[in-house]
Amino acid sequence: MSSQGGWGLSKEFLDLVKSIGEARSKAEEDRIVLHEIEILKRRIIEPEIPKRKMKEFIIRLVYIEMLGHDASFGYIHAVKMTHDDALMLKRTGYLAVTLFLNEDHDLIILIVNTIQKDLKSDNYLMVCAALTAVCKLINEETIPAVLPQVVELLAHQKEAVRKKAIMALHRFHQRSPSSVAHLVSNFRKRLCDNDPGVMGATLCPLFDLITADLSSYKDLVISFVSILKQVAERRLPKTYDYHQMPAPFIQIRLLKVLALLGSGDKHASENMYTVLGDIFRKCDSTSNIGNAVLYECICCVSSIYPNSKLLDAAAEVTSKFLKSESHNLKYMGIDALGRLIKINPDIAEEHQLAVIDCLEDPDDTLKRKTIELLYKMTKSSNVEVIVDRMIGYMISINDNHYKTEIASRCVELAEQFAPSNQWFIQTMNKVFEHAGDLVNIKVAHNLMRLIAEGFGEEDEGADSQLRSSAVESYLHIIGEPKLPSVFLQVICWVLGEYGTADGKFSASYITGKLCDVAEAHSNDDTVKTYAVTAIMKVCAFEIAAGRRIELLPECQSLIDELSASHSTDLQQRAYELQAMLGLDSRAVENIIPLDASCEDIEVNKSMSFLNGYVEKSLENGARPYIPENERSRMLNISSFQSPDQHVPSAHALRFEAYELPKPSVSVRNASVSFASSTDLVPVSEPMYEKEILHLASMSSMSDTRSAELKLRLEGVQKKWGRPTYSTPAPSTSNTNTQKTANGGSQHDGQGTLSSQAHETRDVPHNSRKSQIGVSPEKQKLAASLFGGSASKAEKKASSSTHKTSRVPAVEKPQVATAPQNESLNHPPPDLLDLGEPTISATATTTTSSSMDPFMQLEGLMEQNTGPVSVSKQPDLMALYGDTITTGLSGDTLTSGLSDYFANITQSSMGAPEAAHTTQPSSSKKGPNRHDSLEKDALARQMGVTPSGKNPNLFSDLLG
């Protein structure tokens, strides 16, 4: 222990850590830290502090900062420490500054010089430390200062340096892609690095680059596939193995890259099929890491050009996930299902009960994931159930971030699939009632537009029915307390436009309600504005219809009150209302025409009505009009530009104020003409429309949105048009199943045969688990969710019970016999070049075995012996001794620990050989009685007694 120097800090500091550890409350902890800050502030500026002492001060600063306090008074000392020549101090300095400073901190400029120097150092550890700092600290402005050296280091002889240089370049690329655009080829080169670590690191930047620009990396598909193949065939050094999996982290990265490259590209995808199939077959689905790789495979398969055999394999893994007891796997299964149904919506059906179980699971994370899945598979037949569920969940949570998201999803689904006007209005009311303040204002504008325009059907009757049902429900809801402001705005607007339209409600009733709203929300100006405008409309319609207006006393007092309002907008509206009341019906009809919100307002773009005036002025000697873009070049005054008119004046400073926030609706609907009009003269269409149309434009512009942006999933069977997938294509993996299933469902039509087979294969598992437990409600829910009628679900359930006995035989199809399509692949270039004798010693020891067909058998042997050796492992016995001496009771060995128990013992078997190459003290792998005694004694010495509040401190993390 002591040889590792872990405790080489002063008594003073250890006391601090100890007292923090003993603090009973956050307040006490804060007090201690503040005291420590006082001490450090005083002592750190003392002259001639020994360097070792200074190092400790810096570490104490790190500690303070870690606990959430401000240690900025000491940053400069950390910076100074990076200038020191001794690596020990320099490393501490770098550690501290990377923890303290964000990339835009002023002090960074003082470190750049040191970094430059260290990057040139002979000592590769120094270079590594500097590169680590580069990744954190170098910002866009300082990139050029270190870039040449970092590029040079890409060819450094030490692989650790090359790897970090790659990561630094990657970081530069993230910060400022243009700064390293010319160096991108380096990443390709490093992909062929001899060291797998460097190759693995290179995949990070390549992933980003490929995301940004797919087409220029298509040529690498073959290379990636061949690397993945080699990795999967265990041709990397043993040290990259992780829990018996060959370099799983590298596999996952490769799969991510392939998923990008194969997306929508049949040719590229075909190259991947074989290796993906291999991984599906070889992957160990009992370990967590194996499942991580399998999940990534599913992601990849669902992203690339579909292949029915791979999709079958993916579906099979998915169903395994869903049936698992582990919540983690269920979660992944739900996610995977969401990906697969995009390609084949039928897959969801076989898992309906599992999905519903997840939906009702007490685990919030799982529930959310399932709701996300439901959102993805919504169609008009199940929208009511799904939206109802979503709203129910939305009401139950407090997390505003998620509430907002789920609310907007509800709105989206309701707009898209609403089965009836009534339902639509009801749903929107619920969403607004419970999440009104969270939803985007444009959602409200959308709703107003929808009510104004209807669903685009020709039938006027339906539209007016929608309106009157909206009016009715709003009048019903309006009295409720605490309605969100946005919702009230919608209500006021709709009541103003359509409150009296169908003659059911009298004008005075509506205005009375509106007055109540304005009164009840006296501190919300926006709502008051909407309310008073609505009153104005209602009155105007009355006057236009030739009826006399008897203004209610409360209405009059409202007008009086608003006329004296601090808000000029409110004031103006109040005066306008008053003035309008005195006009005759013809005038009023022209001012506020009935139901005019949808009418297009003609805009005279050229403003020809001004021509006469302009000509006259020119004759009188006025200067001619200069188009704005020319004007700004000449005069450099652009402050009168409208917010939309950004003239790119290349080098001039811009003095205009910040852009006004644009009304979001118009942003979404910016048509081509909008976009291109920015170069025109300032009096162009968009600006005008925006200024004149006000609300009307809000509601009328985005008409085609919902139709255009959203794919209706209903009836969309296969995205890529593979006619063969849902028909019974007998793949080797599930012919068995289909045969057994056929016995029960032969009477079914040919077309549904395959999906039936899937169902009967999977449903039994659920019914076996909870044959009695599947309540009728659940089945009903399943039926309503998954499109079938109730009777269909019953049929499924009954047919499934017949099969129960046969299931175990079917459960594990023999995938190993699936034929491989080797001929597709060109003989791949051996990118990793592992056969070369020039590579590092670690690599050579394992390459010899790479061709060995017995390798996999060996792996199996290891697995088999693993559990047996548990009882023999001496370290484990020591563990129990250890726990007793430290006063640890059994309950601290949590289930999380025991999950990993088996894994650890397995991996620790391989540890000794690796350990003695590192350092003597760590060669004793696993818990050791002597070690823990020392630790214990030491801790007692420090005063941290294992009894008391922190009994767990002594339990080894890994058990």
Added chain:
Amino acid sequence: MIQYVLLISRQGKVRLTKWYSPYSQKERSKIIRELSGVILTRGPKLCNFVDWKGFKVVYKRYASLYFCMCIHQDDNELEVLEIIHHFVEILDRYFGSVCELDLIFNFHKAYYILDELLIAGELQESSKKTIARLIAAQDSLVETAKEEAGSLSNIIAQATK
């Protein structure tokens, strides 16, 4: 990409924090406070994942210590769970059956190890051996054995007499 790494004890005490994206000190405290409120109260059988304001947090409990990593929506949760475990195994190898106390007093060492494992929020090395070798090389240069002889080994010697 990993946004941040947090080590929190069962009592909610911070043992290690590493931020790969810029967060102000105030935001950091808020995240730690809220996140530990969520994670520490979760039952043992639930998912090891939590939705977190558009991100996801993957956590795992080892003895009394929670290891948390915040990742993007489209990252692979199971993989991150294994990255955590990978980190713990490396710590274990370095400290020799690591316990929370090791990390409390040697948090700076844990930082060095984390820096070899993750860089800029990405996994930079997946070989335990490579990391162990690098850390050992750094230690051997850093250690000036005599300095160590002082305070603690004496204390231990006295305590174990």
